[in-house]
Amino acid sequence: MAIRNLNGVGIHIVEDPARLAAGWLIHTASEPGHIALSGGSVGRAYELAAELLPRWRRDVHLWFGDERAVPPGDERSNYRLVQQTLLDRLDALPTVHRVHGELGAPEAAELYDRELDGVTLDLALNGIGADGHTASLFPAAPALEERRRAVAAEPGLEPFVERVTLTPPVFATTRLLVYVVTGESKAAAVRRAFAEEPSAETPASLIRGVETIAILDEAAGSQLPQG
Secondary structure (H helix, E strand, O other), X not given: OEEEXXXXXXXXXXXXXXXXXXXXXXXXXXXXXXXXXXXXXXXXXXXXXXXXXXXXXXXXXXXXXXXXXXXXXXXXXXXXXXXXHOHHHOOEOOEEOOOOHHHOHHHHHHHHHHHHOOOOOOEEEEOOOOOOOEOOEOOOOHHHHOOOOOEEEEOOOOOOOOEEXXXXXXXXXXXXXXXXXXXXXHHHHHHHHHHOOOEOOEHHHOXXXXXXXXXXXXXXXXXXXXX
């Protein structure tokens, strides 16, 4: 495993990013606290976490870094992904705070903003898209300028459906923000996020926690500077 610091971010290049991410997840879930999950390629980490820690504490609170404005059973729903890869595999469940996307993004965002009020996240697991987005903070999105609200509604990109997303102030107070990224298709976005000047065109370059690490496979980290 190669570990180094790049612009304040701990870069971990490993053979199996999902396994290391699962380790951080179960370590955090072993104590009372608040965790934000995402969708996409992070799903395998949830499967491993369920195997390693089948009984979760009720005083562990699961939140969602973002969600699409769809019902929870919709195949595009991050909640559905987490349910299938994690929750349905557990013998004892944490407390889950679902985004009610079926209400539409503006109302769901308002409700989630009130529910999250006063919460400090202990851990957030985030991915990065090939365009540099993270959560549902897309390039040049208005929510990147949010400084007050914890949750915002966004129009989103493909699949074209409205989104609900946590905002930069929430991530900025998160005790540990973990990016999990795999594949050569993400390599340019990873370079822009961690090795170049922060830019609204690469939202992941702007989103940092109190501590931030990136768990990458060799392909995703292939365009980072050497040394």
